[in-house]
Amino acid sequence: MERTKNQQFFIYLGVIAVMIFTLAPIILLIIATLSSGQDLNSKTLHFLPSHWTLKNFTDIFTAESNDASVPPFMQALKNSIIVSLSTTFLTLIIAILASYAISRFRFKGQNGLLMSTLGFRMVPEIALLIPLFVIFARFGAINNLSSLILIYTAFNLPFAIWMLQGFFRSIPKSMEESAYLDGVSSFGVLIRFILPISLSGIIATGIFVLLASWDEFMFASIFTSTYDSKTITVAISEFSKRGMVNFGMQITGGLIASLPPIILALIFQKFIVSGLSEGSEKG
């Protein structure tokens, strides 16, 4: 169907409106990071700063903390990277093995198992916060990156298993049987066939998990109270202390924290598009 000039005009108008709505806050954020503290705290509103400065950026990376519990920004960034990458890695490994078994083998209690993973997901996280804290504290596992990794993995697994077993189920069983006849073992089928064919699904799942653990604040804020364990979300929140709010640092921290997800999404964009398993069966 050919669109008339008029129709096209309204479509573009709509697109521009949506773009302004979504991009405006980000642009304001970027402008704010380049403004001085004076501009940010002044009573009169201005859209552009009176003078541009990179002070917020130099400060956030160089400032030493005078509070022993608050890590410098770089340390928090490092902690977050460790936690989210490890969580993603661990979640994917467990989820891949579990979903493959669930999608391919029949065993007793299979449906119950699958439903219970989903059921676990239904429990509000906040309901588990205190009990988990008590348990971890008892084992002396507070202020520890591994504890965060473990908790994040547990919370992300149900989602990852559901996603992946959907991808795995869509791979025709006869293709695997063909591989068995060609001399491949069960594990070989997983490594050589299932993984490469569902790579896009696995990467998409991985990115979701990565973002979820990168953004997580509630558990991190309760489970960490030391320099070595605080993640970036916690660190950003601590730029505002009682009686003193450092807008510049908080905004700059927020901007930096939002960069890795954006970069990842751009890099893996082509994998998030599915369609790699096409062509195994009849056309």
Added chain:
Amino acid sequence: MAKIVMKNIKKRYKNSDSLTVKDFNLSIDHKEFIVLVGPSGCGKSTTLRMIAGLEDISEGDLLIEEKRMNDVAPKNRDIAMVFQNYALYPHMTVYDNMAFALKIKKMNKSEIDLRVKEAAKILGLEEYLKRKPKALSGGQRQRVALGRAMVRNPKVFLMDEPLSNLDAKLRSHMRAEISKLHRKLGATTIYVTHDQTEAMTMASRIVIMKDGIIQQIGTPKEVYDRPVNRFVAGFIGSPSMNFISATCSDTALKIGDFTFTIPEEKIEILKSQGYLNKKITLGIRPEDIHHEPKKEKNNSNTFQATIDVSELMGSESLLYTSLGDSTLIAKVKSTNIANGEKVTLSIDFNKIHFFDKDTEEVIQSTNQSRLIAIS
């Protein structure tokens, strides 16, 4: 090239309470091309999958080259299978799809290359070797599936309706290709199909199954000329054999109000088996009914028929009419018969079959049944 023996093989699926394959006995010789046919759900794929090792054999023995294979892993059976849905590896090129099994076997690269290139040449796939399966047409994918089986040079080929999704022209082309390939490679082949023509033209022997039970095993000619029961008679041949109720006295055959004189030997068969003057089922193939344009009325083997529908099939026509209270299909040479026309048809009574009304078994003379038992 292998001898396959299947002894009393049974299959019961875990979640089913009846047997899917009941007592399957078949002995396949070197280089044979066995075609399994039967209606949907009769257990053809199940049988094939048991031979491949993709399904457990519930009971009985599977021997390949005199070795019991029941508990041998699929990959150690030296069998290649072409799946109904092709089951290509979507993430590999056509070349790698074919080379894969050989790479797993750690065959050296130049040998692999030689085999893949040769198979590609035979199958006309040379220009597609670098493509992924999704960039191929259905027919090309099907040939890749064949090629993948071919390069392995297996003892046994299993094929599950490999041509079922191709158009008629490509199907007849591939049919010829597979037959040629079989003559060239000589690997024992078991082939499942729904298609009459495939079964009749490719098979060295046809196995007809129904509800998990073998009905008849024989060469295409045997199962066509001497079906052992009404099911086989109706299943083999297209269009299907006509079945008509009739009674036969020691002089004539009565179908409804019509009376026919039939050959002495045919009456003799009924007499010897005690079916004279009893209701029997008569089987007449459409191709054994002829059009008699010269109207030799009241000949002992002709009757007047009103043609309900006449379908032109090219060099022949299918005539739908009725005889007694059964509908009848005739396949005749003449092509200019109009719907509703009255014509004279004759029946070649030398080629008719008799079936018991209740058991549906064929009624045949005692020495003829001995002949079938031996074959």
